[in-house]
Amino acid sequence: MSPDRRHALKTTSLLAVLVAQGVIGWPEAQAAEARAGFGADTLDGALAALGSRPATSEQVQLTALDVVEDGSVAPVRVVSLLPGTTEIHLLVEKNPVPLSASFRFPAGSVPDIQVRVKMAESSRVVAVVRADGKLYMASKQTAVTVGSCGG
Structure with missing residues (x-):
């Protein structure tokens, strides 16, 4: 058995056990494509799927x-200093699918993420944070010299 296949089987088995024992719920185990916002093709559409402006x-x-x-x-990198932060969403305005990543934080977690995202072209990067049921954001313009995202 190849090491890649062995790793995939171990990971899948562990995920199944965690769901079966109730350690994590089914929504947390689903793929990102099934979550709101990943189907939107505009920044406004993704923001609407996340909730209010x-x-x-x-x-x-x-x-x-x-x-x-x-x-x-x-x-x-996104850090939320807002108390009661439960989610951080990362969007890239001019990407074919603007919502690039979503993270959920259980109570007591430190809402601090560091990721690498694909950017099709120079664009505004937007971080949306859900804290105490309300949405907050910050944004920054980033120039790209060599694009990605199939462009």
């Missing part, structure tokens, strides 16, 4: 480079 907040700290040489690996 977010208010700008300095308590949402978005760190991204001003210029990214390779759009396939654009580093982004």
